[in-house]
Amino acid sequence: MNLIFLGAxxxxxxxxxxxxxxxxxxxxxxxxxILREAIKNETEMGKKAKAIIDDGKLxxxxxxxxxxxxxxxxxxxxxxFILDGVPRTLVQARMIDELGIRIDKVINFxxxxxxxxxxxxxxxxxxxCGSTYHIKNVKSKTEGVCDRCxxxxxxxxxxxxxxxxxxxxxxxxxxxxxxxYYLKTGKLISINADKEIEKTSLEISxxxxx
Ligand code: AMP
Numbered sequence: 001m002n003l004i005f006l007g008a009x010x011x012x013x014x015x016x017x018x019x020x021x022x023x024x025x026x027x028x029x030x031x032x033x034i035l036r037e038a039i040k041n042e043t044e045m046g047k048k049a050k051a052i053i054d055d056g057k058l059x060x061x062x063x064x065x066x067x068x069x070x071x072x073x074x075x076x077x078x079x080x081f082i083l084d085g086v087p088r089t090l091v092q093a094r095m096i097d098e099l100g101i102r103i104d105k106v107i108n109f110x111x112x113x114x115x116x117x118x119x120x121x122x123x124x125x126x127x128x129c130g131s132t133y134h135i136k137n138v139k140s141k142t143e144g145v146c147d148r149c150x151x152x153x154x155x156x157x158x159x160x161x162x163x164x165x166x167x168x169x170x171x172x173x174x175x176x177x178x179x180x181y182y183l184k185t186g187k188l189i190s191i192n193a194d195k196e197i198e199k200t201s202l203e204i205s206x207x208x209x210x
Contacts (some may be wrong), residue, residue: 001026001080001208004087007109008103009167010116010123012193014132016109017084019201024208027076030084033130034067035059054157056166058174061091072101088175093156093182101155107204109193113168120164124153124172131155137197 001024005013014030021028035053038046043202045067064086068127072081085091096103122135124144128151133140138141140146144153158167182188193200 002083002104003080003208004106004182005084005109006084006106006175006182007193008116008171008175009164010119010196011109011111012119013109015138015197016035016193016201016204017082019197020204020208021082023205025079026082027074027079028084029068029071029077029081029086031059031064031067031086032084034071036102036130042179054163056158056170058088058170061089061095064088064092065095068096068101069099087178090177090181091100093178103187105167105189105208106185106187108179108182108188108190108208109200111193115194116168117164121161122158123156123159125156126151127154128152133162 002024003020005017006158007013014032017028017030020026032053035046035049039050039053040046045063049063052059059097063201067084068083069078086095113134119134119137122137124133124135124140125131126133126146126149130147131148131151132138133144133146140153145151146153157163179188179190191203191207
């Protein structure tokens, strides 16, 4: 089963991708996480992407497609995968089709702006392993410390209020048109993602098994 998780920043794509990937033994692929890792390791790609990501803009389509092509050739994708946060532009969606990458279903996370702002402003990530928390909804056992690896929890640079606004506007202009694109393929399943993680995740499972 090959899936795309589509939705605004803060819609819950990443958290649900982890849960659904575990439940159905799929590889969970986040281009954002791959790019953050490249920035941390100071690779050529990371150096080029850093300023773009910090500004809340989109990394060039050809960089994203190169990441996806390489990642999908990994053996852990054989049983299926979830593309979390990719495609984000019509060009990326068309390139995925042109590469012959089969997509079975596209989950569209519908979320209100208030919820997005609350989620992003309260989000904390581990500086070492990238695990995601929230100061109210997904607390770590010890404040400021990652449960998984003991790393320090920080605020993502692109979760600052000004950058959040830019990311929302980029979503409206560049990514939202993908809802129509996938609606036409008959693969789109829209879910209300304003709810708590467990409820959203259950709704996704039900939709996938239908
Ligand atoms: P995310 O973790 O999905 O919120 O992604 C963080 C940032 O990485 C985004 O704001 C973009 O700057 C960049 N990024 C991630 N995925 C893509 C993509 N598919 N296309 C372009 N830029 C991306």
